[in-house]
Amino acid sequence: MVVTLYQFKPLYGLPNPSPFCMKLETYLRLSGIAHRVETITGRIKSPTGKAPFIEVDGKVMSDSGLIINHLEATHGHPVDGKLTLAERAQSLAFQRMMEEHLYWVMVYKRWIDPTDKAAQRQYLKDLLGLPSFLVPLIAIAAARGIKKGMNxxxxxxxxxxxxxxxxxxxxxxxxxxxxNRTWGFGDAPTTFDACLAATIGNILHTPWTNPLTVATAKHGSLVAHFERLMARCFPELAK
Ligand SMILES: N[C@@H](CCC(=O)N[C@@H](CS)C(=O)NCC(=O)O)C(=O)O
Known part of the structure; x- marks a missing residue:
């Protein structure tokens, strides 16, 4: 059964401006599971109201991590099957750090503290395809929502x-x-690598800089890991 992945459109040379969407699309490409992509426009019609989500076997599922667990279990563990239990534990812990902690610093940068408000508004316009007059209002509403979440x-x-x-x-x-390893675990990329590249790519590939982007860009090994994963999974976008 073909999986339909619903996600935002690619932006600024990245497969996706949402790290969760990029992680899941990377996983799907690594796994070889047959899938097609639908771009979300307007309201996110998933059970949690968040992206990404998938439709498979007539069911709609939310949450990139839960989706990957489901696909691994139903397709013979094509990506993380070789990991030991200890490696799985490490992979999960790092993913939680990236998605439940570092993610908030990333969105703080994106929505609340951009050094360049004009670039932020352009970003919002490009991301959502909004008419110009709506952009300042949406920027204020988005910042308010993120502030509430971060509080x-x-x-x-x-x-x-x-x-x-x-x-x-x-x-x-x-x-x-x-x-100086090529991938997080062993000689092939796993979900950890999908999450890492999605996180580093999303920190670096936005139109403005700040202390987080500057510090991240100095880690040559992380930048090289991102480029390696892009070349492997998204050759159409890789430099
Ligand atoms: N734990 C979820 C997080 C998904 C998430 O936060 N997605 C964001 C985009 S990066 C979203 O849809 N935000 C819209 C909203 O909160 O209304 C996952 O792994 O899929």
Missing amino acids: AHGIGRHAPDVIWRMGIADVQALAHFLG
Whole structure:
């Protein structure tokens, strides 16, 4: 059964401006599972209201991690099957760090603290294809929603320089873990690599810079890992 992946459109040379969508599309390409992609326009019609989501066997499923678990289980573990239990534990822990902690620093940068508001508005326009007059209103609404989420999480209650330091520490931990290895585990990319490249790509490939982008760009091994994964999975976009 062909999987239909619903996600945002590619932007700024990245397969997706959402790290969750990019991770899942990368997983699908690594797995060889037959799939097609539909671009989301307008409201996200998934059970959680979030992207990405898939339709498979007549069922609609949300959450990139749950979707990958389901596809691994139903397709004979094509991507993470060779990992030991300890490696699975490490992979999950790092993915949680990227998606539940570093992600918030990334969105802080994107929606709340862009150094260049004009670039942010252009980004929003490109991302959602909005008419110009709506962009400032949507930018304010998006920032308000992200602020609320970051406050509930707790990270948003810190001063900006502390938020940057927290994100930079996560990136450094990822660089230390990867070391000079080609992939996170063994000789083939796994879901960890999909998540890592989606995270690093999404930190670096936006139209503005800030302490997180500057610190991340200095980690040559992470930049090279992103480029390696792009060449392998998205040759049509790789430099
Ligand atoms: N845990 C979810 C997170 C998905 C998520 O937060 N997606 C964002 C885009 S990066 C989204 O759809 N945001 C829209 C919203 O919150 O209304 C996953 O792994 O799929």
